[in-house]
Amino acid sequence: MPDSKNIDLVSFYVNAATRENTVRSYRTAIEHYERHWGGLLPATPTAIAQYLSHYADKLTSSTLAHRLAVLAKWHHEYGFPDPTKAPLVKKVMKGIRATHAYQTKQARPLQLEELKIIIQWLEESIKESKDYRKGLRLIRNKAILLLGFWRAFRADELTNIHVEYVTMIPNKGMSLYFPTTKGDRDNKGVTYKVPALQKLCPVTAYQDWVTAAELSKGPLFVGIDRWGHFNHKSMTSNTIINIVRECASGAGLLHPDAFSSHSLRRGFASWADSNGWSLKELMEYVGWKDPKTALRYIGSSHKIQQHFIEQLK
Structure with a gap:
């Protein structure tokens, strides 16, 4: 028979499996929907669509997609139907991506x-x-x-x-x-x-x-x-x-404000690229699993990009 001690241990290990940054991100998204937008949970597809439309020109589509994922998770966890999968919500998101296309801003690399x-x-x-x-x-x-x-x-x-x-x-x-x-x-x-x-x-x-x-x-x-x-x-x-x-x-x-913590990572990737590191060497050193991730961090010399493209021919 399960006892209260074992139940507490289960809760402890479930919480341990969720990283602190993930918990913070989850909480921020829920608070934004409830407090800033004034939405109610559980939500309807219409309410979600209105929420997305209101912030379409204020938040990036990737941020809105993250908010949708968090709202979907909330409904799953509490046993409610997921309104984010409704056709209306999907059409609104598609329209936002088409109307508010943007170029991802990258931190300036610290050379x-x-x-x-x-x-x-x-x-x-x-x-x-x-x-x-x-x-x-x-x-x-x-x-x-x-x-x-x-x-x-x-x-x-x-x-x-x-x-x-x-x-x-x-x-x-x-x-x-x-x-x-x-x-x-x-x-x-x-x-x-x-x-x-x-x-x-x-x-x-x-x-x-x-x-x-x-x-x-x-x-x-x-x-x-x-x-x-x-x-x-x-x-x-x-x-x-x-x-x-x-x-x-x-x-x-x-322009010091153009720098961020990613400037160190991008700066090193740019330096490694300029000094002849292969894509494999850079990925192994930094710990990247996906070549596309590594390529996004490389600076203006593009030696690794060129080598990567040549391999695909």
Whole structure:
């Protein structure tokens, strides 16, 4: 006979199977429909169609498609008929895609030369800083940028690095273990190797930050308040984006707001492309499974695209 303890365990493991970002995205979509739009759940196909029409010129079609998927999931979970599959809703979405076609905006890639400028500015600022708190932030930001660039990490990967899962490899670099990642659907864990470099070294930047912050466990990158106290919860992806932009602005780069956390990933992909990496090498290093995903991140040289197309002939 099942008891309350076993039922609680079932709930625990069901919740563990749902990633935090997924839960947040789900909650945001439901709140948008109910609070911002004023919709009622369960919904009718007509109400869903009206919701889509209202936001057709305000949200991208991909965002609306995501909202539809969340609403469909809500109805399935609570045992109600799914209104998103109704012909009316499908026709409205088709019309929105045809009427409001858009080009996906991509983050500006942070090129290697630009990274050098930022790191030089950070190093000079660290030397000149007489404020302990400001110095800590600068050291942390340097580690974020170098690790994010050379490992082509997303913002959520940077925020999910834990010190206890970092292993130093003498004369080679270090390895980072992630118990779960976005692409690791089976939760088997993924290990990434980080090379030690003579210049712009992510390993040295990591060691400098861990030493300065005296970190031995928990999230690697943490917030620092105005008194120099650490927030030992993981930083958010938005914080990483702000750090990239603040560093770009501080170093004097043009249009810093065009950068985002994906700028590090796109910058590395562009660098790898320019230096003769094959598509297979880039995909294996970054962890991409689909060639189309990799090709979207490559910059203006298009060497990998050309090689990929030649293989298809």
